[in-house]
Amino acid sequence: MSRRYLLSILAVLVLVSSSGxxxxxxxxxxxxxxxxxxxxxxxxxxxxxxxxxxxxAGAELTGSGGPTPEQQLPMLKxxxxxxxxxxxxxxxxxxxxxxxxxxxxxLVEGRLKGTIKAGRSDGQQRTGTADFERAKMPRP
Numbered sequence: 690m691s692r693r694y695l696l697s698i699l700a701v702l703v704l705v706s707s708s709g710x711x712x713x714x715x716x717x718x719x720x721x722x723x724x725x726x727x728x729x730x731x732x733x734x735x736x737x738x739x740x741x742x743x744x745x746a747g748a749e750l751t752g753s754g755g756p757t758p759e760q761q762l763p764m765l766k767x768x769x770x771x772x773x774x775x776x777x778x779x780x781x782x783x784x785x786x787x788x789x790x791x792x793x794x795x796l797v798e799g800r801l802k803g804t805i806k807a808g809r810s811d812g813q814q815r816t817g818t819a820d821f822e823r824a825k826m827p828r829p
Contacts, residue, residue: 791808
């Protein structure tokens with residue numbers, strides 16, 4: 690084998706492996722509708738339905754959340770998505786003048802899972818868990 694042939698093969702292998710590496714490190718996009726449940730310590734695995742409507746632009750996250758797609762609270766400023774070698778996480782809050790729901794979620798096997806803190810204007814606070822799956826697009 691000639692030296693030029695070996696160098697050509699090596700260059701192709703480097704290009705193929707580096708493009709595969711770039712694909713592996715690209716952060717997932719959380720844009721879309723996510724359906725899930727919020728559960729408190731008194732009712733693990735059962736809870737209140739919540740719909741998140743998220744839009745991601747780079748590390749910035751905007752959108753809303755509420756019990757149905759029609760009943761949504763706006764996302765408060767500061768929603769963000771972080772991707773590291775440990776995985777992807779999203780932190781944000783939705784709310785209005787009487788209630789704020791703060792989410793700290795991680796993308797685990799295609800699901801957003803994590804904790805939620807609910808605070809009311811009267812000072813009441815609760816914590817719980819959240820588990821969301823991406824809504825499937827309806828077929829035409």
